[in-house]
Each structure stands twice: as structure tokens, then as C-alpha cells.
Amino acid sequence: MSWSLRFHGVGNASAAGQLGSAMATIERDGKPWLTIDCGAEGLDHYLATYGEYPKSLFITHTHLDHVGGFERLFVGAWFDEALRGGVRVYCPASVVPLLHQRVGDYPNALAEGGVNFWEAFRLVPVGERFWHDELHLETFAVRHHWPKSAYGLRLPGSVVWTGDTRPIPEVLRVVADRGEVIAHDCGLAGNPSHTGFDDFLREYDAATRARCVLYHYGSPAEARIMREQGARVAEPGEVIALPSPK
Template sequence: MGWALRFHGVGNASAVELGSAMATIERQGRPWLTIDCGAEGLTAYLAHYGEAPRALFVTHTHLDHVAGFERLFVDGMFGGRAESTRLYVPAHLVPLLHQRVGDYPNVLAEGGANFWDAFRVIPVGDAFWHDGVRLETFETRHHWPRTAYGLRLRGSLVWTGDTRPIPETLAKMADACEVVAHDCALRGNPSHSGIEDLEREYPDDLLARCVLYHYVGVVEGQTLKARGYRVADPGECLALAEPTAARAIPFDATDSAPDASFPA
């Protein structure tokens, strides 16, 4: 298997038995990029891989998506991995994430440490590079403007994060036959999609590519499946197409070395 998406949790903030919504893009069976870090989702991640994530993308800062960060901080600071975990954060979320998880007056009783010492924080805009592959981000409709973002691995996966329907955005960001992992419960609300919202807003070909997550409970998931939709289960691993995203050209430092024939 080349590329895959493993769901660690698929539930909403109340569906503890389903785990907090969190997933990892795998490459050749190994974790490549993890999306969000909720408490239950992180527990499932650790149980499966046996180690903490090395690279994460944050969609938004509601606690069911970031409550695992204190455990990651402890692992980084006391597990000898300080600054080794890459953390890709949409630039508008950086202050919100700091307020949620990083702004504590003395993060270690011993002193001498800042919360972000445990991470390599990389603010990102519309696109960023990870492991030589270009990923794209896009704003979603969740609770308040510029507070929630989705992720695209072109040709392979679109992860909406928590959102209301975003037909205009997905017409652009899911136009290469990607699997679309989409927020969806049986009934929507001002911050989340319901199945009737998606049926009203999205064309059939897009719905056919959707895998639904962030629902209320097991029974609700079964109801969505009975309506003919693909619904993610906790622990499910979904095969993905080979990405068509841009790849970085290997950089050779000697290519940019000054020419010795010219004075410096």
C-alpha cells in the first residue's frame, strides 16, 4: 500500500466512544502527516504506532482537536525529542493555539522551559511543503471566520475539518478526484454539516467521493450508512490514490555555491 488515511477517531466532541476526530496520512505503511491531536484520538494513535506523532497539521483549536498537546509536550521535553515534532499551523490559528494550549505561566515546575520548545512550529498560508510534497490549505465554515481550515493533498485526499457545506471551495479544492473526508452528522447545526445539508449543496459526483466523520454516535453512523453513504469507523484505514501534488526537486547545496572565478 502506497498512501492511506487512518482514522484514529471519527466522533464529535461528545462521542467519546468514537474518539475525537483525528487521522493520519500514511505513506508505505508509516505515519506521514497527522491531522489534529485530540485526547482520545492521540490515545488511539499511540496504541497503533507505539510512538508520538512526528508531524501534525492543525485544522482549528477546539479542544476535541487539540487536547492532546500537553501529552505531546511532555513526550517532547522528557522523551528526548524536543523540537523534533513539526507542527504546521495556519497563520491565523497561531495565536488561538497559543491561547488554548501554550499560554501557561510556568509550564514546568522546574522552570526553564517554554511550551513551544517541544515543537518546531511552522506557520503556513495557502500551501506548504512537507517531506518534499506540496499540500494546500483552505478556510472552512466553522463557528467563526478564519478560525478553521481544511487540508488538500492534490489527487489523493481532501480533509475538510469541522465545517458547514463549502460547495464553492470544494469545486476548486477537490477537483482532481480526491477522496473527501467530510464533517457530517445526521442533523446539522450552525457549526457542522448534516446529511441533508450535503445533499442540498453538493453534486452527486462529489457526494460519491465523500467519507463522513465527526458524527454523534454509533447508531447515527449506522443510519448514515443505511442511507447509502460511506462512513468512517474508528481505526479504519482507507487506501488513497497516489498524489499528483507537486514534488520538490532535490536540493544540492553545491548548485548554489559561489563561483570561485568571481570575487565574493
């Protein structure tokens, strides 16, 4: 059995049109297993890649470049009887109200009425741990804008996805302690909510940096500069091999 991570997009909010919104799918034997986030541009890439809508997602936080594809996903799920009510949306419990405010709190999900937004999905609020397809995953709070509003995801022994965050070396020492590939938010310049490349170099030791694949940057030029200084930087559509979960 093989595992991989496919980047549907790697750009920050301002670069999503060029680089795609930051979104990825964990694949098992080349097939989608669990998708992370649902940006509009990322969903476009997902559909072009797999020819179908995602059946299971984990939501890191509710900025629109990460959840802006939900309206399209709602329509796709509701009008497909095989999907209706079955698309699993794993969402950290403290993020559920924010997700509802962003994508679900509208008087009529359809102009004709008669359906509530979440009827198209199977919403699963999660805590620090949850099960998906008989495997155990973990969530962890990250440093992005506001406490308990953004989370990362760990498939133990395989991959850690930080989501949007400032550096979290003390967290990764705990949640990435089994040799996992670390997909990490990083642009060339940081800000109060995102990691910059100088932060990345300063906060993480060489062994941790060597396991990181950077995404959520601002342009191909930024990616080139970070690569020239030794970083591994993801490209839109890139698929990387993952260790098997353990």
C-alpha cells in the same frame, strides 16, 4: 508506493469518549506521514497504533477535541531527546494565536519551570500552501464558527480533509478537482458550525458525495442511518486507501 488515511477517531465532541476525537493520519507505505489534529482520545489511538508520538501534525482549528492532546504530546516530546524541538506543527497563521492561547499560554509548561511550551516543538505557521517531506500541500478556510479560525487540508490528487465545517460546495469544486478522496464533517443533524446529513444531501451533487467519507458524527446509530441512505461513513481505526499524490 502506497498511500492511506487512518481514522484515529470519528466522533464529535460529545461522542469522543465512544468514537474517539476526530483525528487522522495520512500514511505512506503503512507508516505515519502527516497527522491531522491532536485530540486526547485520538492521540491515545495514535500511540496504541504506532507505539510512538507523532512527528508532524497539521492543526485545523483549536477546539479542545482537536487539540486536547497537546499537553501530553508536549511532555512526550520534551522528555525524549530525539523528539525535543523536532515535532513539526504546521498551523495556519491566523490560527497560531488561538493555538497558543489554548495550549501554550500558561506560566510554566513544567511545574519546575525552565522551559517554554513551544521549545518542545517546531512550530511552522503556514499560508495557503506549504511543503512537507518534499511534497506540496494546500490549506483552505472552512465555515466553522468564525472566519479564518478553521481550515481544511489538501494533498493534491490524494485526499481532502475538510475539518469541522458547514457545507462548502464552492470550495470543494476548486480544492477537490483531481479526484481526491474527501473526508467530510457530517453528523445526522447539522447546526450553525457543522454539516448535517440533510445539508450533505442537498448541497453536494452525486459525484461529489460518492467521493466523500463522513466523520465527526454523534453515535453508531447516526452512522448506521447515514449508511442506510447510501453514504460512506468512517469507523474508528478504519484505514482507507488513497490515490497517490499528483
